[in-house]
Amino acid sequence: MTELPTHTTRKLGLVIDLDTCVGCHACVIACKGWNTENYGAPLADQDAYGAEPVGSFLNRVHSYEIQPENAPAQLVHFPKSCLHCEDAPCVTVCPTGASYKRVEDGIVLVNESDCIGCGLCAWACPYGAREMDPTEKVMKKCTLCVDRIYNENLPEEDREPACVRTCPSGARHFGDFADPDSNVNALVAERGGIELMPEQGTKPVNRYLPPRPKDVEIDVLGPLLAPVTEEARGFLGWLDKALDRLPGQSARASKERR
Amino acid sequence: MHPAKSIILFTASSGLGFGLLVFLCMGFPDVTGWVAFVFFAIAFALAGGGLVSSTFHLGHPERALKAFSQWRTSWLSREGWLACATLGTAGLYAALLIFTGIRVLPLGWLAALLCIATVYATSMIYAQLKTVPRWNHWTTSALFMALALTGGALLSGAVMLAMPMLAICFTLQFYTWKLGDTLLAESGTTIASATGLGGIGTVRAFEPPHTGGNYLTKEMFFVIARKHALKLRSIGLALAFVAPFLLLLLPFAHIFALIAILAHVAGLLVLRWLFFAEAEHVVSLYYGRS
Numbered sequence: 211m212t213e214l215p216t217h218t219t220r221k222l223g224l225v226i227d228l229d230t231c232v233g234c235h236a237c238v239i240a241c242k243g244w245n246t247e248n249y250g251a252p253l254a255d256q257d258a259y260g261a262e263p264v265g266s267f268l269n270r271v272h273s274y275e276i277q278p279e280n281a282p283a284q285l286v287h288f289p290k291s292c293l294h295c296e297d298a299p300c301v302t303v304c305p306t307g308a309s310y311k312r313v314e315d316g317i318v319l320v321n322e323s324d325c326i327g328c329g330l331c332a333w334a335c336p337y338g339a340r341e342m343d344p345t346e347k348v349m350k351k352c353t354l355c356v357d358r359i360y361n362e363n364l365p366e367e368d369r370e371p372a373c374v375r376t377c378p379s380g381a382r383h384f385g386d387f388a389d390p391d392s393n394v395n396a397l398v399a400e401r402g403g404i405e406l407m408p409e410q411g412t413k414p415v416n417r418y419l420p421p422r423p424k425d426v427e428i429d430v431l432g433p434l435l436a437p438v439t440e441e442a443r444g445f446l447g448w449l450d451k452a453l454d455r456l457p458g459q460s461a462r463a464s465k466e467r468r
Numbered sequence: 469m470h471p472a473k474s475i476i477l478f479t480a481s482s483g484l485g486f487g488l489l490v491f492l493c494m495g496f497p498d499v500t501g502w503v504a505f506v507f508f509a510i511a512f513a514l515a516g517g518g519l520v521s522s523t524f525h526l527g528h529p530e531r532a533l534k535a536f537s538q539w540r541t542s543w544l545s546r547e548g549w550l551a552c553a554t555l556g557t558a559g560l561y562a563a564l565l566i567f568t569g570i571r572v573l574p575l576g577w578l579a580a581l582l583c584i585a586t587v588y589a590t591s592m593i594y595a596q597l598k599t600v601p602r603w604n605h606w607t608t609s610a611l612f613m614a615l616a617l618t619g620g621a622l623l624s625g626a627v628m629l630a631m632p633m634l635a636i637c638f639t640l641q642f643y644t645w646k647l648g649d650t651l652l653a654e655s656g657t658t659i660a661s662a663t664g665l666g667g668i669g670t671v672r673a674f675e676p677p678h679t680g681g682n683y684l685t686k687e688m689f690f691v692i693a694r695k696h697a698l699k700l701r702s703i704g705l706a707l708a709f710v711a712p713f714l715l716l717l718l719p720f721a722h723i724f725a726l727i728a729i730l731a732h733v734a735g736l737l738v739l740r741w742l743f744f745a746e747a748e749h750v751v752s753l754y755y756g757r758s
Contacts, residue, residue: 212538212540228665235677262680262681264680264681264682264683265682266683267677270677272673272675272676272754273674274659274663274672275672276665276669277669277672281669284668286663286665288663299598299599302541302542303542303544303596303597305534305536305537305544305545305548306534306538306545307538324531325527325531326526326527326528326532326534329525330544330593332683332687332688333469333597333599333600333688334599335599336599336657336750337751338688341683341684342527342683342687348528406661406663407657407661408661409655410598410750418664420665421668
């Protein structure tokens with residue numbers, strides 16, 4: 211079971227647009243809500259109103275500051291959930307076969323009734339996508355809302371992961387990476403979608419769209435305009451000259467500025 | 469990584485137990501009857517006790533038997549099988565030796581090999597993890613096996629072998645630290661590759677996803693050791709290797725041997741604690757730590 215399939219028929223996953231994400235955490239809450247009420251053990255919270263609240267989440271939003279060499283700093287909100295890797299190290303380390311990657315769509319899942327809660331899969335994941343539930347003591351991870359995407363009891367527009375459905379800025383896209391004509395592949399091609407930690411060799415399916423380059427403000431007319439400041443006249447002119455005659459540093463500074 | 473007591477005890481105790489079994493199964497010390505019974509009982513208690521303590525950190529120990537199913541890919545599963553095969557083979561060898569006085573040497577050699585294989589499997593649970601560059605190196609397995617054999621030599625009273633082994637372990641441990649301190653940087657995984665944003669500029673973690681802790685921050689980040697790393701490393705080396713070596717240089721007395729063993733075990737626990745506490749997991753980069 212923990213042997214990875216050499217090929218999956220489909221490669222379902224997400225494209226996350228770091229340019230449009232506003233960092234509202236709606237995806238975090240939608241994910242927590244859906245996955246608490248549906249597939250598997252509920253996502254617990256402990257000491258929720260106490261001094262040290264802790265809980266399991268399958269999706270979390272980080273924020274990073276990027277300081278380019280010659281431009282103002284940028285702030286990027288960075289949602290992170292399971293990347294459903296093709297070469298998923300979390301699956302092969304599992305001693306019980308609870309973790310597996312589905313041949314039909316590439317989704318990485320945990321069969322909770324087989325999980326012994328050893329935590330080794332979370333150690334093997336470089337992305338921090340797996341969290342042990344503090345109450346149920348089984349490993350929780352993103353299921354890509356496997357109980358929504360094929361659920362014929364839901365209206366068709368709801369048959370996508372809860373995080374994608376809820377995102378108010380359209381920063382999350384769901385699709386099949388094995389289909390060359392899919393929406394997700396088009397986005398990746400157009401915007402240069404990136405893999406996280408490619409050097410770890412996990413071959414993640416999910417892709418991130420980097421923030422679009424900021425417009426550089428070029429002032430075309432500025433150099434052609436006459437300077438605004440002029441030689442001081444009248445009372446100010448007299449004061450300037452009078453002050454220049456006094457000994458001290460101010461004279462040189464004011465002359466340099468002119 | 470979080471240094472869980474059950475895992476430190478498991479790896480240290482089972483390593484010592486399997487190390488002692490290696491020597492006992494190869495006929496050293498050459499004992500039979502009740503003396504052999506006591507020696508084997510100590511070895512089985514250490515090895516078996518360690519394995520039992522490893523189940524204490526499981527969320528669902530009642531499902532532990534399922535862990536035997538995935539030996540094709542999982543080192544944790546392989547370790548389970550090897551441990552059982554080792555204890556079974558060594559148990560048969562011990563029973564024949566103790567109750568019938570027959571020493572079946574080929575069986576003993578097989579058990580000794582299985583002991584070493586089991587310690588190797590334990591080490592590979594950690595050494596296989598690319599996510600912890602400090603562990604993802606041959607030195608992890610070499611050190612686990614060398615420590616097990618050294619502990620076995622001390623416990624079985626093989627003084628002439630124990631002394632060079634202590635020196636080898638000292639050197640290997642020192643080399644492992646010196647090299648290990650550079651492995652995270654050499655792995656190429658940085659906050660830039662973790663976010664994929666390094667091409668735009670210098671990336672800095674601005675805000676974590678939440679103000680409290682979570683499973684990841686508790687399990688993967690542990691920084692207390694780094695503050696005192698040098699002192700703890702020195703204490704570990706002194707207790708585990710230097711003290712036993714000096715004690716074995718003295719004229720032989722049982723009390724010195726006992727103190728040497730106790731010092732070695734105490735040092736081993738310090739070293740094993742550091743093994744976990746000093747290990748950096750790459751997920752900490754997402755949280756702006758390393």
